[in-house]
Amino acid sequence: MSEAVISKKHFSTAELVYIAVCAALMAVCSWISIPAPAPLAPFTLQTFAVFLVLLLLGGRRGFFTVLTYVLLGAVGLPVFAQFMGGVGVLFGTTGGYIIGFLFTAALYWALERVIGSKSVWTIAALVLGLVVCYAFGTAWFMVVYARQAGAVGLATALGWCVLPFVIPDLVKLALAWGLAAVLKKHVRL
Numbered sequence: 001m002s003e004a005v006i007s008k009k010h011f012s013t014a015e016l017v018y019i020a021v022c023a024a025l026m027a028v029c030s031w032i033s034i035p036a037p038a039p040l041a042p043f044t045l046q047t048f049a050v051f052l053v054l055l056l057l058g059g060r061r062g063f064f065t066v067l068t069y070v071l072l073g074a075v076g077l078p079v080f081a082q083f084m085g086g087v088g089v090l091f092g093t094t095g096g097y098i099i100g101f102l103f104t105a106a107l108y109w110a111l112e113r114v115i116g117s118k119s120v121w122t123i124a125a126l127v128l129g130l131v132v133c134y135a136f137g138t139a140w141f142m143v144v145y146a147r148q149a150g151a152v153g154l155a156t157a158l159g160w161c162v163l164p165f166v167i168p169d170l171v172k173l174a175l176a177w178g179l180a181a182v183l184k185k186h187v188r189l
Contacts, residue, residue: 015061015189022053023068027079035082040160041094042081047133047165048172050101051126055180056187058117059109066105070098093148096140097161100133107132126173134162 011019029045036042054062069079070090078085080098089095104126111125142157 011061011064015057018057018187018189019061019065019068022049022057022062022065023072023079025049026053026065026069027072027077030079030081031083033081038093041097041165043165043168044081045172046081046098046101047130047169048176050104051173051176052180052183054105054108054126054129055122055176056183057189059105059112061189063102063105063109066101070102073098091144093141093144094137094161095144097133097137099140100136103136104129104133123173123177127170130169130173134165138162 026046026049029049031044033042033044050066053065056062057065073079073085074087074090076086080089090098107129108122108125111121111128115121115125138154138157138161141161142152142154145152145157
């Protein structure tokens with residue numbers, strides 16, 4: 001089997017280290033939060049970390065970084081906002097947004113493979129990924145919230161879970177874009 005084929009199936013040691021470090025970065029960014037009253041999600045830097053990881057590591061490595069982060073939280077490590085962890089967080093009202101990060105990363109990876117990594121397209125892919133994350137997370141929120149407290153309308157759910165986050169998330173995207181441009185000079189993959 002040729003070395004090129006192996007490199008596409010497996011990660012190098014350096015790539016695994018970057019994935020681990022970036023998963024840890026995602027945890028730290030989730031801990032930087034402004035709490036919000038239930039059922040609202042806290043304001044965190046998680047989306048900033050997702051954007052930065054994808055821009056730095058690319059779609060494939062970025063996806064596996066996000067997957068690592070979600071799995072670490074699922075097994076109980078306190079990597080989510082407010083030092084929370086466990087499947088209870090993922091199955092809670094805001095867990096759909098965390099799972100939505102996987103969809104953001106998967107979409108970014110797919111679009112990167114199809115259209116490349118030109119700056120305009122990467123920004124479009126991240127914005128589209130954010131929209132998918134919002135859509136999945138909001139649908140998840142509505143189902144879980146309905147089971148816990150009663151039905152909630154789409155407009156109310158969007159008002160609680162999406163609209164307050166749109167501008168901050170776009171600012172996080174811009175900051176991640178700028179930081180990634182600087183850090184890419186130092187990341188050797």
